[in-house]
Amino acid sequence: MVKNNEMFNSLYKEVGKIVVGQKEVIEQILITVLCDANALLEGYPGLAKTLAIKTMAQIMDLKFSRIQNTPDLMPSDITGTYIIEETSGKRNFKFQPGPIFANIVLADEINRATPKTQSAMLEAMQEKQVTVGNKTFQLDKPFFVLATQNPIEQEGTYPLPEAQADRFLLKIRVGYPTYDEEVEIVDKYAFHSIEKKVKLIFNKNELIHMQELVRQVPIANDLKKRVVSIVTETRKHPNLIEYGASPRASIGLVLASKARALVKGRNYVSKDDIDTMAYPILRHRIILNFEAERKGMSTDDAIKEIISKVR
């Protein structure tokens, strides 16, 4: 436990060399990675979403690839395609893997891709495999998709369908940095073009071992019940929420709470883990009704109200 804690502290320190602030975002990306799941990062442009993910990939010695989503992006541009290859006078079809064949895939501005292209990533995200033609290819472990989207400039975008949004374990909100942090950012990047190298903190095998540890973190029965109560409560407020979260949210909340406990250096899940992780777990899984929107309520407000109702 102590060794893991030291590792996470070194990770924060290394990421801090490149990304100023955004501690919560880094922590939640780490939780996603430890849960062997996918995350959706939402924030305004220029908040270091892409930089944070790229830095994380470098620190963990993972194969990183980036897909810039555009409306004309085709599914084969992501999964890969068969190309004709000529060897010793014979022409053969050879599979050319796409950018999805990596450990960390950054799907930048995912809502700009067409639903057909978005759904090409579904199989990879859920099954950790890709089917091209009539052949299925297994993806390397660990594998996770970290997608980003902007809450503005919605014109010409294709919002993620609920079914696809549910595949993301967390929806991470990337907020603006504080005043002091922004001064530091200016100091760091406005005067010299920095090409800072980050140290390798843990490798692939160590990461897989930590993913196994996450599942071993114990949780008390009353806290397990609390998780289920929070998720089921989202289905009991028709005056506030039109569609509540699915049981997948319960599984995700327990898993994410376990990962947070491990990241915080604890060997047990606390109530605080559950209450904190409820926001990124539920915010893309519930749909507010018109009345709540009219009142100017956000999904986070609704989640806050639900948590306060569950004892």
Added chain:
Amino acid sequence: MPKPISIKMKKFKKVIKEINFTLNNIILFNSFLNAFLIFLIIYISLSLFNFYQRYALVPAALYFIIKLYKGIKEKHLITVEKKYPLLNERLRTARDNIKMENPVVDSLKSDIIRDMKHVEVSSFINQKNISFKTLLSIILCFLMIFSAPFDIQNNVKSTADNILDFIYTNGGNNTNGGKQGLEKMTGSGISESIFGDAEIAQMGDEKLDMIIKQSGYEINLDYAKEPERREFEELFPDEVFTTTADVYEEKIKEDQQELVKTYFLKLTEN
């Protein structure tokens, strides 16, 4: 084949058992002390009104049983966690996952076993509260002992009579006052004290002229008469007589009677 129970699990189970045992003992003691206090208060209250004092046992026993049942049913681990924030959520988690064995759970159990050494039994005992209750019990016990010779229940009644007399005679509106009023309130009519009632001291048909003091239980012999000497007639009355008792006679043949006689004579000689 079942997995052998590890030493860590055994140790942890022992810790949980110890917690439950200690807290159950504290609950037992507290419940008993409270029940005893309730008994004393109700007993004294019933004594004042000269009502069946032994009925004080009923509410005390009921309280003891309910309090004990509730206390034992209570989740002791939460009580410990509340007292020791260091153990908060950890004890429950380890208890709920007692059968699970992996490096994370094992490290949690080890941490708890280590931290439980800082848990002190005295922290679960409210010394101030217990001292107060014990002192109150002692005072009430002494009150009961010292008040016994003063016939408190009757004195209270007479004092109450006096007060009621005063109230009703001065008020003048209610004719049903004084002792009668109290009797209505308490529901009993006659003073049941036997002390000082001369008529109760009787021997046969004659009344003894003596006074039994209420407080000291002393008999004043100054008022006792000299014992009377009585003479009885020597002759028995006619109706007193005696009759001979029947003697058991065996039917022995005449020729054998001499033999039997000799046999018994020999026996007596020996």
